[in-house]
Amino acid sequence: MTDVLAAPAEPVELAIGGMTCAACAARVERKLNKLDGVTATVNYATEHATVALSAPVPVQRLIAQVEGAGYQAREIARDDREEGPDRVRALWRRLVVALLAGVPLADLSVTLALVPSLRFPGWQWVLLALTVPVVTWCAWPFHAKALRAARHGTGSMDILVSLGVVAASGWSVYTMFGQSADAHADGVWGLILQPAGSMYLDVAAGVTIFVLAGRMFEARAKHAAGSALRALAQIGARDVVTLEENGAERRIPVAELRVGDRFVVRPGDTVATDGVVETGACAIDASAMTGESQPVEVTAGDAVVGGTVALGGRLVVRTERVGADTQLAQLVRLVERAQSAKADVQRLADRIAAVFVPVVLALAALTLGGWLLGGAPLEKAVSCALAVLIIACPCALGLATPTALLVASGRGAQLGVFIKGHQALESAKAIDTVVLDKTGTLTTGTMSVTALEAADGVSRAEVLAAAAAVENASEHGVGRAIVELAREELGTVGEAEDFRALSGLGVSGRVDRHEVLVGSVRLVRTEIGTVPPGLDSRRQQWETDGHTAVAVAIDGRVCAVFALADTVRPSAAGAVAELRALGLRTVMLTGDNESTARAVAAEVGIDEVVAEVLPADKASAIARLRAEGRVVAMVGDGINDGPALAGADLGMALVSGTDVAVGACDLILMRTDLSVVPAAVRLARATLRTIRGNLRWAFGYNVAALPLAAAGLLNPLIAGAAMALSSLFVVSNSLRLRRFEQAEVSTVEHSAHSAQY
Known part of the structure; x- marks a missing residue:
C-alpha cells in the first residue's frame, strides 16, 4: 500500500483483524487516538475503525499503530468484497473437526466416569488422541491471538479461552499417570460439578467447541445484521444505455457515466444514477430506496434517483450526479459510518471490558490459592480456577450495544x-x-392560487403580470404558484429588475419602471402602511378559512390580494x-x-x-x-x-x-x-429496549456466574457452554430488530420544500 495522505475531511475506514472482544476494540481505539490529529472509533461488532483526521496522517502510519497493538489492519476500499462468508466457512471447518473428535471424546469420558469398571488399559491415551486435534488445530485461532496479545502486554478474551484449554489439557496429562486418574465422579450430579476424575480433556475439547460455535454464529449474525446495508448498496444498476447526440444508443458500465450524459431507462430498468427526466413519463418504484410501496409518477423536468425502478414507459434522463456523489452512494456511506459510530452506553461497556481480563486472571489465581489454603485437593482448586477462566467471557458485554445498533x-x-x-x-x-x-x-408544500381580489380600478391581468414578473426570480412555493397562474392566464411571464428577496416576508423588484412589492400583509403594512378595507376584509376571511394571503403593492399602493392554499x-x-x-x-x-x-x-x-x-x-x-x-x-x-x-x-x-x-x-x-x-x-425505542436487555444479561451473567465458578459450583465444561450461550443470546436478541415493522403506507405524495411567508 502506498503511503498516501488521507484527506482531513474524509474519514479513513480500516478493517481490524484479530479482535475477539470489546477489550480488543477499546485497546485499538486507544492506540489510534494516541496519534496527533486522530480521532478514532473502533466497533467490535463491525470490526471496523472509523478514523477522523484533523491533520494529514499517512494511512500506513495508522495501520502500523494498529499492528503495534497486536492486531491486523487494512484500509477499506469502497469496492471491498464482503469477508463475512469467508470467516464463517473457516470457523465452520474447524468446528466440524472439533465435533467429529469432541463428541466421541465426551461420550467416552462420561461413560468411563460413571462406570469406572469399563475402563480398559490405555483408555487415557484414547481420550488424549481424540483431544489433540481439537485443542491444537481447532483451537489454534484462540492460541495465536492469545500469544499475540501476550507479546504486546495486553489482555483479551482469547487469553482466557486459551489458558483454560491449555490448563485443562496440561492438568489432564499430569493426572493421567497419577492416582487421581482413577478417581471417578459420584453420579450425574458429581459429573456436573466435577468431570471425569479430574481428567479435563473433555472440558478442553468442549470449551473449544462451544467457543468455536459461538464465534461462528456470531460471525453469521454480524453478516446477517449488515444484510440490509448490503442490499441497499447492491440495488444500483451495473450498466446503462447511453444516448449519443446522433440518437444512437450504446451500452456502457455505469462507472463510465459522466455528468451531462443522457441515458435511456426502459420499463423494468433500474435508473442508473441521479438525473432529470428530459423526455418521457412513467411510474417509478422507489421501494428499494425509501420503502414506499406505491409508485411515483414522473415526467419531463422531474428528478429521478439512482436505484429506483421504472415500471412503464421510456425515459431519457440527463445525468446530474455520478459515483460517490449520488444519493444512493451518500446514503450507503451514511449508514456505514453510523454503524461504525459508538453510542455513549457502548463506551461505558468498552471501559469495563478493557479491565475485565486482568481482573478475571487475578480472580482465577485467588480462587486457586483460596481453595488450596482452605485445604481442598489440588484437583478441586484447579477445577474451580478453570471454571473462572472459562466462564468470564466479555464477548456478551462487547456485543450488547453494537449488534443492536448495527441491526x-x-x-x-x-x-x-x-x-x-x-x-x-x-x-x-x-x-x-x-x-x-x-x-x-x-403539507405537500405545493401552493396554488385559489383566488385573486384586485382593488377598484385595477385590472386582474395587470396585477397578475406584475406579481408574476417579480416572483419569477423566486424559488418560493408561493411565487411558483403565482407564476404558474400567470402562464395559464397570460401565456408569458415578464422579468423584474433589482429583484430582492426579503427572507420569510416576500419579494420586491421593478417591472416596467414600476416598483412592485409582493409579500405578507405584515410586510406590506411595514413598507406601505395600510391595506384598503375591502381587500383587508377579504384577506381576513381567506385566512380564517385556512388560506395564505399575499398582498401586492405597485408604486406604494396596495392594489390586490392573492389567496393560496397548500394541501395537507x-x-x-x-x-x-x-x-x-x-x-x-x-x-x-x-x-x-x-x-x-x-x-x-x-x-x-x-x-x-x-x-x-x-x-x-x-x-x-x-x-x-x-x-x-x-x-x-x-x-x-x-x-x-x-x-x-x-x-x-x-x-x-x-x-x-x-x-x-x-x-x-x-x-x-x-x-x-x-x-x-x-x-x-x-x-429508536425498540433499539434502546434491546440494548438495555442485552446489557442487563451481559452484566447479570458475569455477576452471577463468576461467584458460582469460584465457589466450585460450576464444572468448567458447563461454564464454557454458558459463556458461549451468553453471546448467542445477546446476538439473537439484537437480530429480533430485523423484524421491526412500520405501519402500512397508505398513500404516496409528491412534496416540494418551500420557505414560509
Whole structure:
C-alpha cells in the first residue's frame, strides 16, 4: 500500500483483524487516538475503525499503530468484497473437526466416569488422541491471538479461552499417570460439578467447541445484521444505455457515466444514477430506496434517483450526479459510518471490558490459592480456577450495544429512516416533544392560487403580470404558484429588475419602471402602511378559512390580494395521532399567519401552534422549548429549517428537503408519508429496549456466574457452554430488530420544500 495522505475531511475506514472482544476494540481505539490529529472509533461488532483526521496522517502510519497493538489492519476500499462468508466457512471447518473428535471424546469420558469398571488399559491415551486435534488445530485461532496479545502486554478474551484449554489439557496429562486418574465422579450430579476424575480433556475439547460455535454464529449474525446495508448498496444498476447526440444508443458500465450524459431507462430498468427526466413519463418504484410501496409518477423536468425502478414507459434522463456523489452512494456511506459510530452506553461497556481480563486472571489465581489454603485437593482448586477462566467471557458485554445498533441502522435503511449517528437513537428515545414544520412537512408544500381580489380600478391581468414578473426570480412555493397562474392566464411571464428577496416576508423588484412589492400583509403594512378595507376584509376571511394571503403593492399602493392554499398531506393526521399515542407532545412551527396555521393544525390534530415565526427565530423557538426542560425533536424540510433542526435534541429532515436541512439533521426520512416519523421514534425505542436487555444479561451473567465458578459450583465444561450461550443470546436478541415493522403506507405524495411567508 502506498503511503498516501488521507484527506482531513474524509474519514479513513480500516478493517481490524484479530479482535475477539470489546477489550480488543477499546485497546485499538486507544492506540489510534494516541496519534496527533486522530480521532478514532473502533466497533467490535463491525470490526471496523472509523478514523477522523484533523491533520494529514499517512494511512500506513495508522495501520502500523494498529499492528503495534497486536492486531491486523487494512484500509477499506469502497469496492471491498464482503469477508463475512469467508470467516464463517473457516470457523465452520474447524468446528466440524472439533465435533467429529469432541463428541466421541465426551461420550467416552462420561461413560468411563460413571462406570469406572469399563475402563480398559490405555483408555487415557484414547481420550488424549481424540483431544489433540481439537485443542491444537481447532483451537489454534484462540492460541495465536492469545500469544499475540501476550507479546504486546495486553489482555483479551482469547487469553482466557486459551489458558483454560491449555490448563485443562496440561492438568489432564499430569493426572493421567497419577492416582487421581482413577478417581471417578459420584453420579450425574458429581459429573456436573466435577468431570471425569479430574481428567479435563473433555472440558478442553468442549470449551473449544462451544467457543468455536459461538464465534461462528456470531460471525453469521454480524453478516446477517449488515444484510440490509448490503442490499441497499447492491440495488444500483451495473450498466446503462447511453444516448449519443446522433440518437444512437450504446451500452456502457455505469462507472463510465459522466455528468451531462443522457441515458435511456426502459420499463423494468433500474435508473442508473441521479438525473432529470428530459423526455418521457412513467411510474417509478422507489421501494428499494425509501420503502414506499406505491409508485411515483414522473415526467419531463422531474428528478429521478439512482436505484429506483421504472415500471412503464421510456425515459431519457440527463445525468446530474455520478459515483460517490449520488444519493444512493451518500446514503450507503451514511449508514456505514453510523454503524461504525459508538453510542455513549457502548463506551461505558468498552471501559469495563478493557479491565475485565486482568481482573478475571487475578480472580482465577485467588480462587486457586483460596481453595488450596482452605485445604481442598489440588484437583478441586484447579477445577474451580478453570471454571473462572472459562466462564468470564466479555464477548456478551462487547456485543450488547453494537449488534443492536448495527441491526437497527440496517433495518431503518430498509424502512426509509437513515440514521446519521447512533446518538440519534439515544436522543429519539428521550424526546417528549415533537415540533413539526408546516409547509413542505405537514403539507405537500405545493401552493396554488385559489383566488385573486384586485382593488377598484385595477385590472386582474395587470396585477397578475406584475406579481408574476417579480416572483419569477423566486424559488418560493408561493411565487411558483403565482407564476404558474400567470402562464395559464397570460401565456408569458415578464422579468423584474433589482429583484430582492426579503427572507420569510416576500419579494420586491421593478417591472416596467414600476416598483412592485409582493409579500405578507405584515410586510406590506411595514413598507406601505395600510391595506384598503375591502381587500383587508377579504384577506381576513381567506385566512380564517385556512388560506395564505399575499398582498401586492405597485408604486406604494396596495392594489390586490392573492389567496393560496397548500394541501395537507393525507398521512399527517394519522402520524400526529400516532405521535400522541406514543405520549409525545406535538407542536406546529410556521412562519405563516396565525389563522392559516390554526386551520391546518386543527385539520391534523395539533393543539399547540407557534405561528408567524421568521426563519431566524425558528431556532429560538426550539431553544425556548428546551429551556422549559423539554427534549425536542424537530421535523422539517426547508432551508429555513436548518438552524432549528441543528438546535433540536433530534433533527429529522424529509428527503424532499434541501441539502442544508439534511446536513443539519440527525435522521433523514426518505418517505413522503409522515408515518415514517412515529416509525423512527418506535424504532429508536425498540433499539434502546434491546440494548438495555442485552446489557442487563451481559452484566447479570458475569455477576452471577463468576461467584458460582469460584465457589466450585460450576464444572468448567458447563461454564464454557454458558459463556458461549451468553453471546448467542445477546446476538439473537439484537437480530429480533430485523423484524421491526412500520405501519402500512397508505398513500404516496409528491412534496416540494418551500420557505414560509
